Amino acid sequence: MVIKLLFASGPSINTRLLVAVLLSVLMLVIDQHNPRLIKLRSALSYVVYPILSTVNLPFEFFSNLKNSAISYIELREENKRLKEQQFISDGKLLKFAALEKENIRLRSLLQSSYKIGEQVLVAEILSVNLVPFDHVVLVNKGSRFGLHLKQPVLDAQGVVGQVVRTSPLTSEVMLITDPNHAIPVQINRNGLRTIAVGTGQLNRLILPFLPNNADVQPGDLLITSGMGGTFPQGYPVAVVERVEAQPHRPFALISATPKAALDKIREVLIVWSDSKSVPLNTAGSSDTNASTDKSSSDTTPPAATEELLPEKYPAVLRRKKVFKPVDDESSTLVIDPEPSVVNEPKVGATDIMSTEKIERSGEEMND
Amino acid sequence: MTSPNPFGTLLYLMTVVWAMGLKIMPLSTVIQPWNPDWVLLVMIYWFLALPYRCGVFSAWMIGILTDVLTGRMLGQYALIYAVISYICLKLYKRIRLFPLLQQGAFIFFCLLFAQILAFCIESIHNPSRFEFAFLFPAFSGTLVWPFVGVILRIIRVRNRVG
Numbered sequence: 271m272v273i274k275l276l277f278a279s280g281p282s283i284n285t286r287l288l289v290a291v292l293l294s295v296l297m298l299v300i301d302q303h304n305p306r307l308i309k310l311r312s313a314l315s316y317v318v319y320p321i322l323s324t325v326n327l328p329f330e331f332f333s334n335l336k337n338s339a340i341s342y343i344e345l346r347e348e349n350k351r352l353k354e355q356q357f358i359s360d361g362k363l364l365k366f367a368a369l370e371k372e373n374i375r376l377r378s379l380l381q382s383s384y385k386i387g388e389q390v391l392v393a394e395i396l397s398v399n400l401v402p403f404d405h406v407v408l409v410n411k412g413s414r415f416g417l418h419l420k421q422p423v424l425d426a427q428g429v430v431g432q433v434v435r436t437s438p439l440t441s442e443v444m445l446i447t448d449p450n451h452a453i454p455v456q457i458n459r460n461g462l463r464t465i466a467v468g469t470g471q472l473n474r475l476i477l478p479f480l481p482n483n484a485d486v487q488p489g490d491l492l493i494t495s496g497m498g499g500t501f502p503q504g505y506p507v508a509v510v511e512r513v514e515a516q517p518h519r520p521f522a523l524i525s526a527t528p529k530a531a532l533d534k535i536r537e538v539l540i541v542w543s544d545s546k547s548v549p550l551n552t553a554g555s556s557d558t559n560a561s562t563d564k565s566s567s568d569t570t571p572p573a574a575t576e577e578l579l580p581e582k583y584p585a586v587l588r589r590k591k592v593f594k595p596v597d598d599e600s601s602t603l604v605i606d607p608e609p610s611v612v613n614e615p616k617v618g619a620t621d622i623m624s625t626e627k628i629e630r631s632g633e634e635m636n637d
Numbered sequence: 638m639t640s641p642n643p644f645g646t647l648l649y650l651m652t653v654v655w656a657m658g659l660k661i662m663p664l665s666t667v668i669q670p671w672n673p674d675w676v677l678l679v680m681i682y683w684f685l686a687l688p689y690r691c692g693v694f695s696a697w698m699i700g701i702l703t704d705v706l707t708g709r710m711l712g713q714y715a716l717i718y719a720v721i722s723y724i725c726l727k728l729y730k731r732i733r734l735f736p737l738l739q740q741g742a743f744i745f746f747c748l749l750f751a752q753i754l755a756f757c758i759e760s761i762h763n764p765s766r767f768e769f770a771f772l773f774p775a776f777s778g779t780l781v782w783p784f785v786g787v788i789l790r791i792i793r794v795r796n797r798v799g
Contacts, residue, residue, distance in 0.1 A: 283693060321661070401709070
């Protein structure tokens with residue numbers, strides 16, 4: 271039984287408002303300047319997580335339904351197509367291995383280091399829309415999987431965005447097309463570096479800081495330049511769509527289309543780029559091993575790259591839980607980026623580039 | 638007279654959770670800017686219907702949860718909801734007697750005020766140009782208000798929350 275008080279007791283409504291407003295302003299100020307409220311936020315994120323997953327549920331259900339209702343013939347065709355695709359990609363990867371080897375050798379000649387060991391984790395995008403004007407999506411992996419701020423996020427075609435906030439169960443990813451997002455890029459053809467800024471449209475980026483006489487053509491591929499340190503170098507970002515010189519202005523009007531299908535993606539790859547690099551004189555193979563993984567420094571037989579790659583690459587794209595090393599002893603796949611943060615075993619995490627290749631290259635250099 | 642439901646507060650919270658779900662519902666990019674602030678609409682109804690059950694502080698708590706849910710700065714929606722709840726709780730006796738049109742106007746100004754406040758707070762964080770599209774939720778919210786009001790009234794009367 272609720273008692274309807276004629277004369278309210280306790281603090282008056284004016285006092286309550288004052289307290290509430292002061293508290294909110296205090297929180298706003300604290301939240302803007304230091305990360306002290308992160309603990310409160312992650313605690314509350316457990317409370318709101320059921321809401322997020324409930325909203326996501328119907329969409330997940332329909333996509334599952336679509337998957338299970340697919341016909342045998344379609345499945346067979348898809349299988350065939352995927353096998354062909356994989357055959358081609360594997361072929362490309364063989365070449366990639368050779369190129370990487372060569373790159374390491376050349377860099378060691380130049381006395382410069384070579385970064386290795388990027389590993390990825392597959393995350394699903396939740397079907398929720400947080401705020402209307404920001405291009406921020408929610409993925410179903412959080413700090414419990416070791417995600418942290420400013421991690422690059424990719425899909426199979428190109429760069430998607432970066433992690434802007436993590437909570438234990440989910441993380442927010444800002445897309446490269448968000449008006450507040452800018453990504454350092456370079457033109458693949460000639461190495462010209464610039465910055466690509468989001469526009470708020472999912473299919474458009476702009477390059478606002480290139481002069482009118484810059485060597486840019488429609489169709490140029492923009493890749494990450496590695497400047498700024500957030501995005502590792504060399505991932506495709508966008509393709510230049512339109513170049514328009516503005517003689518009366520200092521900069522040309524250039525727009526580009528993102529490579530990643532930002533409006534369609536359901537799954538993304540979250541990348542840990544290892545800050546360690548191969549030491550300068552990679553002459554000794556044991557040196558290389560020590561920098562990457564100690565456990566298998568000596569036991570590793572020089573495995574053929576051709577054999578390893580076809581098995582390794584699908585492991586990256588495989589969604590389901592368990593990460594299996596290719597063979598137990600020899601594969602040195604996971605370089606744990608931040609062991610202190612990870613509370614659970616990281617599932618599905620592998621690296622794209624194999625350390626074996628580097629070992630082999632080191633040995634060859636010995637020869 | 639039947640005795641009121643002891644789980645009334647629970648019902649209030651359940652409808653708010655339901656509204657939070659609607660708030661983050663994925664929609665096509667055309668409709669998305671028009672998605673009204675369902676949480677605020679539902680809370681305004683409860684402020685006007687049961688002012689002694691839900692106060693400024695409960696609105697503030699719900700605001701904090703909404704901040705976490707939508708990834709805003711902590712305190713943004715808390716501040717907005719607290720202020721709106723104050724206005725509603727001060728004026729509920731008059732609003733209840735208003736004809737429908739005037740009530741709609743009141744709701745519209747509440748939603749408009751909330752949107753403008755939200756824009757001001759967000760522009761502290763990242764300054765952006767004011768666009769008319771920021772106010773779309775206020776218009777759509779006013780349009781859906783009669784339905785929200787009727788549905789919540791049915792829920793309230795069925796469950797004998799008083």
